[in-house]
Amino acid sequence: MSLNYIWSGFFLVGFAAALAQFLFMGDTEIFKRIIDGTFESAKSGVMDIALPLAGVMTLWLGIMNIGEKAGAVNLLARLIAPFFSRIFPGVPKEHPATGHMLMNFSANLLGLDNAATPFGLKAMESLQTLNPSKDEPTDAQIMFLVLHTSGLTLIPVAIMAQRSILGAADPSDIFIPCMIATYVATVTGLIAVAIRQRINLFDRVVLGWLGCSTAAIAGLIWYFTQVLTRPEIELFSKVFSNLVLIGVIGGFIIGALWKKVNVYEAFIEGAKGGIQTSLTVIPYLVGMLVAISVIRNAGLFAFVVDGFSWLFGALGFNTDFVPALPTALMKPLSGSGSKAMMISTMQTYGVDSFVGRLACVFQGSADTTFYIVALYFGSVGIRKTRYAISCGLIADFAGVIAAIAVAYIFFH
DSSP: OHHHHHHHHHHHHHHHHHHHHHHHHOOTTHHHHHHHHHHHHHHHIIIIIIHHHHHHHHHHHHHHHHHHHHTHHHHHHHHHHHHHHHHOTTSOTTOHHHHHHHHHHHHHHTTOHHHHHHHHHHHHHHHHTTOSSTTSOOHHHHHHHHHHHTTOOSOOHHHHHHHHHTTOSSGGGGHHHHHHHHHHHHHHHHHHHHHHHTOOTTSHHHHHHHHHHHHHHHHHHHHHHHTSOHHHHHHHHHHHHHHHHHHHHHHHHHHHHHTTOOHHHHHHHHHTHHHHHHHHHHHHHHHHHHHHHHHHHTTHHHHHHHHHHHHHHHTTOOOTTGGGHHHHHHTTTOHHHHHHHHHHHHHHHOTTSHHHHHHHHHHHHOOOHHHHIIIIIHHTTOOOOTTHHHHHHHHHHHHHHHHHHHHHHHHO
């Protein structure tokens, strides 16, 4: 029901903003921009997202099936089971969904979006087998989705690459701030869902895993800042992420051959579901992208940013961060839209400016909540979102606040 109101609200608020600009500002092109945007977004949802996703899904669902036949996914599930059994109490131990979720989180950690999405959709499909009410998400599906939308990423490869293209003196200088901001968003999302689901986060197993994760991230921050040079950080980011990915593929294949599995047949068997999954999500994806394009082309973000600038200025706060807010506002709605905002901000204010760097940290602090809800829930036919969106937005908000704080510490 919440998605129904949100989707309708995007259109109605966008129309109201456009009408105000037409009546009071004389913008006669506003309605044309909105309609052109809806056609473009509908086309993009199918041609630029769903169809390319079919190829990626076909590949990675095939690889995933090889891993399952080899027993590697079940092995990963057993390793993470003590922690996952606490935060996903509705998922039986050693259920395939555990391994699928772990593969998704691992790909996200390494900034490997192309691999993370197929793993995530496979995880949602596995969790759906435990769902007694097929049009409404289970607690486990909500927890998984919110942790995914919080976008925990250790290596923001794409952002650093874009900064390098635009001529940044040090493309990797946003690396540590992004890591801190996205970790804050993830922990906040976990806490928000745990409160709703009455999960005991003070369980010693949960505290142990969270403590070790925090210590590991702190150790990485120390290593990258104290041991490696900036060029070495960039090299590490490029090599390590892809090395891990090819290692996973190689490990799955070797394990399957060891178990005398017909690897090629296993790949084909798993790959068959790729196209069907991509076709299933098209209506959900197009619907959400078109609604998002309405508020974007209606110029709503400009009104919001101006309002924030006036509000924070009146309260006596430093407003240097405000010009970077369009990236933060767009991020929960559209990954490509927020990337465009980030690039535009760097081009306008300078790639090494405070605003330009903050826009990059915003881009790396969380994932696209509404897009992921539409894609992941849509892939299994879930229509009611319960509190998934609200908890996802809480995590996004925490990531934005953390991004602003660390940007002032590192760059201001």
